[in-house]
Amino acid sequence: MSHPTPKSTPRARVREVLPTLHLGFHPPGPLNSLTDVPGVLVHTQSIQRPRGHNPSRPVSVINTGVTTILPRADWYDNGCYSAIFSFNGSGELTGSHWINETGLLNSPIVLTNSLSVGSAYNGIYEYAVREYADKDGLADGFLLPVVGETYDGFLNDIGAMAVRSEMIVEGIDKASGGRVEEGNTGGGTGMLTMGFKAGTGKGEKRDFVVGCLVQSNFGKKRNLRFGGVPVGRLFMEEDERKEKEKKGLEGDLEERKKDGSIIVVLATDAPLHPTQLGRLVKRATVGLARVGGFGTNSSGDVFIAFSTASKVPREPELQGGMTPLQAQFTARVEQSVDVVQDTTINGLFEAAAEAVEESILNALCMAESMEGPRGYKAEAIDLDRLKRVVEGYGGGR
Secondary structure, rough: OOOOOOOOOOOOOOOHHHHOHHHHHHOOOOOOOOHHOOOOOEEEEEEEOOOOOOOOOOOOOOOEEEEEEOOOOOOOOOOEEEEEEEEEEEEOOHHHEEEEEEEEEEEOEEEEEEHHHHHHHHHHHHHHHHHHHHOOOOHHHHHHHOEEOOOOOOOOOOOOOOOHHHHHHHHHHHOOOOOOOEEOOOOHOOEOOOEEEEOOOEEEEEEOOOOEEEEEOOHHHOOOOOOOOOOEHHHHHHHOOOOOOOOOOOHHHHHOOOOOEEEEEEOOOOOOOOOHHHHHHHOOOHHHHHOOOOOOEEEEEEEEEEEEEEEEOOOOOOOOOOOHHHHHHOOOOOOOOOOOOOHOHHHHHHHHHHHHHHHHHHHHHHHHHHHHHHHHHHHHOOHHHHHHHHHOOOOOO
């Protein structure tokens, strides 16, 4: 059950709330989203069921969902170069071993909660069997699904495992290149960040396009920063000066046993090979650090990047009368790709860091307050207060 915070300022993205805040040197695209990268498709599904919907689980409240990202419409037949980076590994990103082995992504990227990884994994397979089984209906193709998770058990009855595999099939079917919803949406529906309600956020920087989508669920309030302004610390100092502070979100969140996690997805149309993408994806840590994240012991901070510039066919065209078996044992099947010169790559690194920072701040600004099981509440960040504190501090960097 969602409870919007009483406010004079409607939920808005960080650039609308704080137009003078410096968020980097690279301008955003028309959607300021992962879908500004040509060919990338996204779909979000949210499940919100209030207390009382399930008589057998009287305190059950469902606030969860699924975010489905297609690197390209023909992801099964044509792979993207890709790379992953684990900043702190208390989390899951399935299929990562194969990406490390080959540098190729031939799967949707599905983001959900920790206990729904199995359903998401099965859903990708169910779609693939429906679409790519052979003429006898047998599944003989190779696919390792890519599924990432963060833990939403504070605001969601995670043990109810509300996400079903058919939702993933629907998400793949309906993924589009339009605007992606932020805040309490998709896999980020029940997520928290640095003492406030957060969830799904996105950002994008142009030249070559570097797009970002985060499922943000990490950190403590005291570390929160907006454009270099120590917002979390300033909020806490203000509260401490009050005669009596109401016990609520801060106490509950500080007592969480698991700190949370963040999944970062970076997409670009820049022609990068897997080693370059491995360098790019590490720069997500810079954006995370700018807002106050530092990779706590229990946090799953796992990042993935891919480039849509090259299509890598699953089954290459055979040459000189070769059979498919012969093609597997010859180096004569070649593919030429263009790549960015390493000496010119700094702008992409900078854009990646900026896009991650802005995506996390957008997740915070766009999320609405929410109530979970046992009456736990997560309040949205007060945008009027945020604006006053940041502008009073000097407006940012």
